[in-house]
Amino acid sequence: MKLNIAVLAGDGIGPEVTAEATNILRAVADLGGHDFTFTPALLGGVAITAAGTPLPEETLKISLASDAVLLGAVGDNKFNHLTPDKRPEAGLLQIRQHLGGFANLRPSVAYAALSENSPLRPEVTKDADILFVRELLGGLYFGAPRWWNHDTNEAINTMRYTRDEVVRVAKVAFELAGKRKKKVTSVDKANVLEVSQLWRATVTEVAKDYPEITLEHQLVDSMAMHIMNTPRSFDVVLTENLFGDILSDEAGVITGSLGMLPSATIGGKVNLYEPVHGSAPDIAGTGKANPLGAILTAAMVLRHSGKLEAEAAAVEAAVQHVLLAGHRTADIARGTDPAHVRVTTTQMGRLVHEAL
Amino acid sequence: MKLNIAVLAGDGIGPEVTAEATNILRAVADLGGHDFTFTPALLGGVAITAAGTPLPEETLKISLASDAVLLGAVGDNKFNHLTPDKRPEAGLLQIRQHLGGFANLRPSVAYAALSENSPLRPEVTKDADILFVRELLGGLYFGAPRWWNHDTNEAINTMRYTRDEVVRVAKVAFELAGKRKKKVTSVDKANVLEVSQLWRATVTEVAKDYPEITLEHQLVDSMAMHIMNTPRSFDVVLTENLFGDILSDEAGVITGSLGMLPSATIGGKVNLYEPVHGSAPDIAGTGKANPLGAILTAAMVLRHSGKLEAEAAAVEAAVQHVLLAGHRTADIARGTDPAHVRVTTTQMGRLVHEAL
Ligand SMILES: CC(C)[C@H](C(=O)O)[C@@H](O)C(=O)O
Numbered sequence: 001m002k003l004n005i006a007v008l009a010g011d012g013i014g015p016e017v018t019a020e021a022t023n024i025l026r027a028v029a030d031l032g033g034h035d036f037t038f039t040p041a042l043l044g045g046v047a048i049t050a051a052g053t054p055l056p057e058e059t060l061k062i063s064l065a066s067d068a069v070l071l072g073a074v075g076d077n078k079f080n081h082l083t084p085d086k087r088p089e090a091g092l093l094q095i096r097q098h099l100g101g102f103a104n105l106r107p108s109v110a111y112a113a114l115s116e117n118s119p120l121r122p123e124v125t126k127d128a129d130i131l132f133v134r135e136l137l138g139g140l141y142f143g144a145p146r147w148w149n150h151d152t153n154e155a156i157n158t159m160r161y162t163r164d165e166v167v168r169v170a171k172v173a174f175e176l177a178g179k180r181k182k183k184v185t186s187v188d189k190a191n192v193l194e195v196s197q198l199w200r201a202t203v204t205e206v207a208k209d210y211p212e213i214t215l216e217h218q219l220v221d222s223m224a225m226h227i228m229n230t231p232r233s234f235d236v237v238l239t240e241n242l243f244g245d246i247l248s249d250e251a252g253v254i255t256g257s258l259g260m261l262p263s264a265t266i267g268g269k270v271n272l273y274e275p276v277h278g279s280a281p282d283i284a285g286t287g288k289a290n291p292l293g294a295i296l297t298a299a300m301v302l303r304h305s306g307k308l309e310a311e312a313a314a315v316e317a318a319v320q321h322v323l324l325a326g327h328r329t330a331d332i333a334r335g336t337d338p339a340h341v342r343v344t345t346t347q348m349g350r351l352v353h354e355a356l
Numbered sequence: 357m358k359l360n361i362a363v364l365a366g367d368g369i370g371p372e373v374t375a376e377a378t379n380i381l382r383a384v385a386d387l388g389g390h391d392f393t394f395t396p397a398l399l400g401g402v403a404i405t406a407a408g409t410p411l412p413e414e415t416l417k418i419s420l421a422s423d424a425v426l427l428g429a430v431g432d433n434k435f436n437h438l439t440p441d442k443r444p445e446a447g448l449l450q451i452r453q454h455l456g457g458f459a460n461l462r463p464s465v466a467y468a469a470l471s472e473n474s475p476l477r478p479e480v481t482k483d484a485d486i487l488f489v490r491e492l493l494g495g496l497y498f499g500a501p502r503w504w505n506h507d508t509n510e511a512i513n514t515m516r517y518t519r520d521e522v523v524r525v526a527k528v529a530f531e532l533a534g535k536r537k538k539k540v541t542s543v544d545k546a547n548v549l550e551v552s553q554l555w556r557a558t559v560t561e562v563a564k565d566y567p568e569i570t571l572e573h574q575l576v577d578s579m580a581m582h583i584m585n586t587p588r589s590f591d592v593v594l595t596e597n598l599f600g601d602i603l604s605d606e607a608g609v610i611t612g613s614l615g616m617l618p619s620a621t622i623g624g625k626v627n628l629y630e631p632v633h634g635s636a637p638d639i640a641g642t643g644k645a646n647p648l649g650a651i652l653t654a655a656m657v658l659r660h661s662g663k664l665e666a667e668a669a670a671v672e673a674a675v676q677h678v679l680l681a682g683h684r685t686a687d688i689a690r691g692t693d694p695a696h697v698r699v700t701t702t703q704m705g706r707l708v709h710e711a712l
C-alpha cells in the first residue's frame with residue numbers, strides 16, 4: 001500500500017521524537033512491502049524563524065497533498081511576546097483548521113508495565129482504557145470576536161458552537177463506543193454555560209440513534225475529579241475543545257506520562273497525527289524525550305490512514321514489549337525496580353524497532 | 357464579638373451539612389462568649405420552588421445586611437430543563453455578584469489521616485498544601501453576549517477580563533503567598549487565548565510589587581497534570597473563574613474527597629462561605645454527606661469574618677482529631693483500616709463538637 005506522509009516535526013523535542021516515529025513507519029513499510037514516502041515541512045517556531053510565519057504556504061500545500069500529516073510538537077518560549085495569532089501555536093491551530101479534522105482521538109491507557117510510574121495507585125489505574133474524543137475546531141480556540149485591547153485594558157474570547165459541529169463529533173464518539181465498551185460520557189458545564197446547554201441537548205439527541213450505547217453527562221469540574229478517582233469507569237469521553245485539552249492532559253496521569261500519549265484527528269480532508277505532549281524546550285536535545293507518544297501516534301497513522309490494523313497492533317505490542325523488558329526514558333523512570341534500564345530517545349526508538 | 361450570619365442552606369445535602377456547620381459555630385460562640393446570630397434564607401432550587409426565583413429579594417436583603425453569608429450547596433436535577441439564567445445555579449452566581457467578593461479561596465490540603473483515601477499514592481500527596489485563589493466574578497461565567505439561539509442552532513458565551521479585575525485578585529494571591537511558602541503559580545492558556553495573554557501580562561506586572569514572591573506561569577492543560585504529579589510543588593495557585601472551577605475540584609483528589617474542601621470568597625461587601633462540593637442529590641437525606649467541608653468552611657468564617665484565628669485553628673484541629681480517631685463518612689471510607697468507624701453526617705458533626 002502507498003502512503004504519502006507529510007512530516008511536520010516542529011519545535012523543541014518535536015524533531016527528535018518524530019525521527020523515531022518515521023523510523024518505525026519505515027520499518028513497517030520494509031517488512032510489509034509498503035510504499036511510504038515522507039515529505040518534511042516547517043511548522044511552528046521553526047517556520048517563524050525560517051519563513052516569518054508559523055504556517056508557510058508551502059507547508060500547507062504539502063500537507064493538503066498528503067495522505068496523512070504527522071506532527072511532532074509546536075511551541076517555543078522565544079515567541080511568548082507575540083500575540084496568539086502570530087505564535088508557533090497559531091500554525092498548529094491553522095493547520096488543524098485547513099485539514100478540517102474535527103474529531104481528535106486521544107487514547108489514555110494504563111499500561112501494566114508502567115503502573116509504578118503513575119502518581120495514582122496501581123489498583124486505581126489497573127485496566128483503565130479511556131478514549132477521549134475532543135472536538136478540535138470549535139469553542140474558545142476559534143470563536144470570534146477575540147481581542148486584547150491595550151487601550152481599554154480589556155480582552156475577550158468567544159466560546160461558540162453550532163448544532164452541526166456538535167452532531168458530527170458526537171457521531172464519531174458513539175460510533176467508536178460501539179466498537180468498545182458501549183459507553184459515552186459527555187462533558188460540559190451546562191449548569192452555567194449556554195454553549196454547554198446546546199452541547200448537552202445535541203448529544204442527547206444524537207444518542208437516540210445509538211440505543212445500544214449508554215450516554216452519561218458529567219460537568220467538567222466533577223469530571224476532572226472522577227477521572228482520577230475511577231478511571232476504569234469511563235470508556236469514550238466526548239468533550240468540547242478546551243475541556244478536552246485540559247482533561248486529556250490530566251488523563252496522562254493514568255498512563256504515567258504525557259510522553260506516552262498519541263492522538264489522531266479525523267473527519268476532515270487529511271488526517272492529522274500528533275502526540276499529546278508539547279515541545280518541552282527544557283529537555284530538547286538532551287536525549288530525555290520519550291519517543292513512545294510519537295511512535296504510538298505512528299501506529300494510529302497505520303490504523304486510521306493505512307487501514308493496516310495488524311501493523312498498528314504490532315507497533316503497539318512492540319512498545320508494550322519494550323516497556324515490559326524494563327526500558328525507560330526519563331519521564332517514565334519513577335519507581336525503583338532495579339531491573340529497569342534508563343535509555344535515551346534514540347535508544348528507545350531502536351528498541352521498539354528491534355521488537356517489531 | 358458579634359457576628360450576624362446569613363445561612364443559605366440551599367439544595368440537596370446543603371441543609372444537612374450546614375446544620376452541622378452552624379452547630380459548630382454555636383459551640384464556638386458558647387465557649388468564647390461570642391454573640392453569633394443565624395438568619396436562614398432561601399437560595400437555589402428551594403427558592404425556585406418556594407418563591408419562583410433562585411435568588412429572592414428577601415434573601416439578598418438578609419445577605420447584604422449580614423456580616424457573613426454561609427452557603428450550603430445549590431443545584432437540583434429537577435430544573436435541568438431551564439436555561440442557565442433560571443436554574444438554581446443562577447441564584448448562586450447572582451448572589452456572588454451582589455456580595456461582590458472576587459477572590460475565592462479554596463485550600464486543598466493532604467490530611468495525614470486521610471492519606472489512604474486518595475487515589476494518589478501517599479508519597480505523592482504527603483504534606484501537599486495548596487491554596488487556590490480563583491477569580492469568581494469574571495470570565496465565561498458572566499461575560500456577555502451569551503445566548504443559545506434555537507432558530508439558528510448556535511450558542512455562544514464570552515470569556516472576558518479587564519486588567520483591573522486581574523490586578524485585584526492577583527494582589528490577594530500575592531498577599532496570601534507572603535504568609536505562606538512565597539510562591540504563586542498563575543494558570544492560563546496564553547498560547548491560545550487573548551484573555552489569557554492579558555491575564556499573564558497583568559499578573560507579571562503585579563508581581564513586581566512582590567519581589568519576595570516567586571511567580572511561575574502554567575498552561576491550564578499542563579497544570580491539570582502537574583497538580584496530580586507533584587502537588588507538593590505548589591503553594592498559591594491563581595486562576596481565572598472556569599480554570600479554578602475545574603482545577604480546584606480536581607485537587608479534591610489530593611485531600612481524598614471533595615466533601616472535605618471549604619471555601620471563602622473575600623474582597624467584596626460581604627464575605628461568602630461555601631463548601632466546594634455540590635448538592636449531591638443522590639445522597640441527600642441518607643446521612644452519607646460529609647459535613648467536614650461545611651465545618652471547615654465555618655472555620656474560615658471564624659478566621660476571615662470573625663478574625664478569630666485561634667478559634668478557627670481549634671475547629672480545624674478538632675476535625676483532624678476526629679479523623680485521626682478513625683471516624684469516616686462514606687466518601688472518606690476508602691482503605692481497609694479495621695479501626696475505622698463509619699459515621700453519619702450528624703454523628704460526624706457531634707464528634708467534631710465533642711473534640712472542640
Ligand atoms: C499547543 C496547543 C495549542 C495545543 C492545544 O491546546 O490544542 C496542545 O495543548 C494540544 O493539546 O494539542
Ligand SMILES: CC(C)[C@H](C(=O)O)[C@@H](O)C(=O)O
Binds near residue numbers: 430431445601632
Ligand atoms: C454550582 C456551580 C455554578 C459552581 C461553579 O461552577 O462556580 C460550583 O461548581 C463551584 O465550583 O462553586
